Amino acid sequence: MNVELLETCLLIGRWNNQLMPSLETCAVTKLAKTVVDGDFRTVLTSTYAQQVFSVYPSVTFDEPFERFLHWTLPSVSDAQEQELVRLVLAVACLHAFVQANWTGPDLNIKPSDVLIFPQHPHPNLPSISDPLLNSKAVAELAYGGEPAYHLAQSAAFLRFAQILLSAPYAHLSFTAWWRLRVFIVHQQVLDEAVPLPSDVLGSLSPLVERTTSDPDLTGRLQLEQGLLEHLLSHDKSAAEYFVRAARATGLQYELTGALGKRTKFQQNALSQLVLLAESRKRDDDDIHEQSSADASAYDRSLNGSHSQDGGSEGEREETGVKSSLPETLPLNDDTLLEQTEFTSSNPSTTDLLRHLDPSSQPPLHPLDQCILLSLCLNVRNTSPSHGLTNEQMSPYVARVISHPRNWSVHTMALLLRSRLESTRTRTVERSTLQLQALVDQMPTADSELSERLLYFHSIPLPSKWEVERELALRYLSIGVVKSALEIFERLEMWEEVVKCWQSMERRDQAIAIVRDLLQGRKEETESVTSRGKDVSSARRSTLDSAREAKLWCLLGDLEPEHAVEHYEHAWRLSKETSGRAMRSLGGYYFARREYESAVPCLLKAVTINPLLSRPWFILGCAYMRSEKWEGARDAFSRCVTIDDEDAESWNNLATIYLRLDEARKDVNEEGDHASIQGSDASNKTVSFSNKILAFRALKQGLKYRYENWRMWSNYMIVAMDIGELSEACRAQARIVEERAAKIGAECVDEQVLARLVDAVTRAQADPDPNPDDATITAATDPAVEEILTRERDVVMNHSNEGRGLLRRVLDLFERTILPRISSPRIFYAYARLLTGQARWEDALKAYLDGYRCSTAGTLEKGDADVEKWREAVGEVEDIVDALRNFGPRVPGFNWRHQGRSIVRTFVGRSRDFQDEPEWSRLLEIQEGLRNE
Known part of the structure; x- marks a missing residue:
């Protein structure tokens, strides 16, 4: 054997x-x-x-x-x-x-x-x-x-x-693989993901060598490891495993564009996203040849142009697949086509897949379909929250649905499509009905069990109760609260039941349900069976403790006045194993600014389950507000390790790096954000290495909160302090784009602008941007040392000094600031920049534009504010000096006439101030211009 x-x-x-x-x-x-x-x-x-x-x-x-x-x-x-x-x-x-x-x-x-x-x-x-x-x-x-x-x-x-x-x-040889599968199934039974036992992944390493002779077996192993990382929210690691799986099985794929039509009334073909994919030739392909042909016929009968209603029942029976595949519901929309109708057979792609016709691609092996669905999950998890995410995912799902070859894989594809369609008004109806159809098909025997299990471990198929819970949440999202409530009650998901009652503003009913459960007037299925038998009291306590502790936590959420009592009772009831109890208690103390009490509770919570990012985040905020910077750094570092798209954690981590070298600093926070003050970033007690780390943290966070002007402001200050002037320029541009319409010139940091102009006009090329740079060599962590050295090289790049910075600063003024904002200081800074380029005419125009929107240029006759007038006199002197300096350099420009006109107009508006000492200065300026 x-x-x-x-x-x-x-x-x-x-x-x-x-x-x-x-x-x-x-x-x-x-x-x-x-x-x-x-x-x-x-x-x-x-x-x-x-x-x-x-x-x-x-x-x-x-x-x-x-x-x-x-x-x-x-x-x-x-x-x-x-x-x-x-x-x-x-x-x-x-x-x-x-x-x-x-x-x-x-x-x-x-x-x-x-x-x-x-x-x-x-x-x-x-x-x-x-x-x-x-x-x-x-x-x-x-x-x-x-x-x-x-x-x-x-x-x-x-x-x-x-x-x-x-x-x-x-x-x-392969028992470690089965332990992995058991652990993945076990994870999906628990309320929240929990840390992986240390021996699970380590024992898988030898299996990679054993599977090298079978590409598909290697692909399965890599794929399942990726699904485990996906369950644990380690998205980057999961993405690497999915790509390795595709490479192992020989799957070739590319997301590209091809001309096509998406609606029934569309006249002109437009570029549509399409996923081109092809499996490698396998020895067992002939086994599936007939089933795939049948599946293709079924797909054509459902989506073909000749039958807009999805094909008749008789047509589906003739294909021979109705009894072996989940029901695929037609869209039946009066505008959208069932699927994209491609009009071009020449997509924009590499030579490797150029031979594929987007409208008639060959069937994929089911294992490759599993990989594509997993890659689709990766698109969702590693993309920022923007509209393109759904558009990117849809071609992956459509490619799998077009050739159904396995019951479980097709079920997963339909489930993903249902999720994608839930946000669009034209597809939300099919989305909900398709989800209901998937729930209804589970008990049926329309396909062999062996087929259903064949690729079960290679797809993230949710359990029956999770699919039903998703259906209930879908009902809740479209306002069908009663149907959602019925499902949640049948599934005994009391937390969701409570949320339903709260959404109907029936908090009293929610409290009554939880109290009835705790007091035995309303019993869960488990409690009924365990209490009705001859079981020792100790055993009954063990059976009920975890569920009962959760119910006490739920009651604490509903009764804030007794929350501490309920959470502590849940903690004792669970024999100090309920992470939910400590998370809730820590959050309760934090919300009431009792940070010293919150920290111990949150530490217990993250010790029990370190995979949840929210408790780490609240713990970090509690440390920050207690000014315990080391603990805060560790907490937010764990947050970004769990979820590297957590922009708030990156922002707070940057703040902490700027405080680590200081004894005590005030923390200025708005919401959960800590705002960096200019004095903090430029404080000489902050080492250059920590400034660099703060810069990197903010740069990472801005990838996921591109519209957050506070983070851009923090980023700009730190970038200026470490000499990253081009990035500071970019940050100022983003702040203006986000804030100019609301607050005008206040969104421009004039000190930053002046330093940027100075950097260009003075053309300083200092090889050592900061004396604290020596701290880089003292870094103890080799990884950190490498990062800091690389960042120092970036700082010394010529794009941050002299003429290398000129183009960025000019763009900042001409494309971003000046089209939105009129401010004297901004115009004068722009004029200085142009002066450095010997653009005399443009510089003089900028000075004149600045004068027109200055105090002097906008002074009205009869204005009695003497201080304002004195300031305006100084501005008149400045503009006349500018005319004297630059006017003679502009050919054909009568600068004397311009100056006399400006002074004459201002004097005419200022006759109420003839008794002021500054009046004589105005007359001297006027006389001087007449005599020149």
């Missing part, structure tokens, strides 16, 4: 005919094939299973499952065969749980069917029922401070799979 080949068959869910000779001679091989075929009842009631799942005679029900059952195979002496049997049983248990909660159809075996009880059991061992087993398993599946979903069906099977795979395996 080829053990590694047998393991591979279990992994990919398809039987290899090379193992057929050992079917008759080896019971384990026959058992493995039964698992691949999806007959879990036969496997889990076999002789081997009866030995493993036999209950100890002396055990009580309070014992955990590890000590409740034997888990041994006394009839098997060979160690390798023992491990193989345990693996086969573990896979059967895992896939039985998946069938019950993900893929359907309804499972034909219950956990109680596999347990073998002793003839003389312990007197305290009750009559075991499936609800009681389920409650016990749900309690044991709670992990990392997060409870498991209590209505998960046949949860004992998942727990059995965990225990079977936790045993040592010395003779098998």
Whole structure:
């Protein structure tokens, strides 16, 4: 028997005919094939299973499952065969749980069917029922401070799979892969994602070498590792795995444009996004040839131009695919086409995919379809929040939907399309109906279980309750609150139930529901089954504690006046394992500015579950407001590690870097933002290395908050301080674009503008932009040292000094500031810039423009403000000096006439001030111009 080949068959869910000779001679091989075929009842009631799942005679029900059952195979002496049997049983248990909660159809075996009880059991061992087993398993599946979903069906099977795979395996190659799969399924049962056990990913490294001979197996491994990173919100790492998976399987793809029409009345073809993709030729392609042809026919009948209503029922039956694929609902819109109609067969692409016709691409292998759907997830997660995201994702989904080849993969594609269409008025109806259709199809037996499981581990397919929850949230988003409430109550998702009642302004009803649950007047399914049986009080406490603690937290949210009492009770009830209780209590203290009390609670919360970014963020803010900068830096560093698109955390991290070297500084925050003051960024006590780190943090954050003028202001100040003048110029431009319409000239930092002009006109080229630069060599972290050295090189770049900066500063004035703002100081700064370029006529025009909008230029006759008039006299002197200096250099310009006109006009408006000492200065200027 080829053990590694047998393991591979279990992994990919398809039987290899090379193992057929050992079917008759080896019971384990026959058992493995039964698992691949999806007959879990036969496997889990076999002789081997009866030995493993036999209950100890002396055990009580309070014992955990590890000590409740034997888990041994006394009839098997060979160690390798023992491990193989345990693996086969573990896979059967895992896939039985998946069938019950993900893929359907309804499972034909219950956990109680596999347990073998002793003839003389312990007197305290009750009559075991499936609800009681389920409650016990749900309690044991709670992990990392997060409870498991209590209505998960046949949860004992998942727990059995965990225990079977936790045993040592010395003779098998791929058990670490199955541990990864179990962990991914387990993650989706918990309320929140939890940290990965240290041994899961480390044990996968040797598998990469073992799978090199099979490209598809390598692709599956990389893909599943990427899906794990996606679950943990490590989006960049997930993206790398998805690209590696595509490279491993030989998938060629490119998002490009091709001429086409999107609406029924469109006359001219426009460029449309299209995903060109092609799978490599595989040996088993002929197996799927007929099914893909049928699928293509089904797609044509649904989306073809000859049948706008999606094709008749008879046409669909003729294709032979109605019974094996999820129902794809037609759009039936009076304007939009069912799918983009491409009019050009020559897309703008590389030579590798140029031969593909966008309107008639070949079918993709289902594994490659899984990779495309995962890459589609990556587009969503690594793109900023802008309108292009949906447009980028749609071609990925459309490429998969166009050739359905597997039930689960097609279900996932339809689900993604439903999510994309939920935000558009013309498609929101199909979006909701399609989601409902996907919910309805789960219990049906319209396709083989083996087909549904074939690529289950290669796609992020949500569980049944998550799909129903998504449907309820969709109803809630379109205002159908009652239907949403019914679903949430059926799923016993009380947090969402409370939100529904709150949206209807019925907070009293929400409180009543939670109190009824806690006091037993309204019982959850789990509580009913556990309390109605002969179970010890200690066991009942274990079964209920995680759920009950969450309900107390929910009550604390609803009753702020008793919140502390409720949260602390939940914490004690959970035996100090409820991360939710500490998150809520820490947030409560923070909202009331009790930062010293908030910090310990939040520290406990992030210790229990360090994967959630929000508690880290609040902890960082609490540290900042307590002026504990080291702790704040660590907290916000964790925030941006978890979610590198968290712009607020990047901004606050920059603030902290500028405070680390100071004893105490006031923190000026607006909302959750900390605003950097000019004096902070330029303070000489801040080391150059920390300024560089602050600059980099702000630069990263601005990628995701491009419209946030406060962050641009912070960025501009720090950039000026470290000598990054071109970036400071860009930042000033963005601030003007965002704020000029609201506050006018106040949005321009005149000091920054003056320094930029000085940098150009004086053409200083200082090789050492900051004396603190020496701190770079003292960096202890090699990575930080490399970053700082690279940034220093950027600072010394010629685009930040002299003529290299000229173009940027000119653009700042001419394209951004002056078309929006009229201010004397801005015009004078612009004139100085032009003077440095010997553009005398333009400089003189800028001075005159500045004078016209100055105090002197706008002074009205009869204005009695003497201080304002004295200021205006100085401005008249300045403009006359400018005319004397630049006027003779402008050919054909009568500067004396211009000067006399300006002074004469001003004197005419100022006759009320003839008694002031400055009046004589005006007369002297006027006389001087007459005599020149």
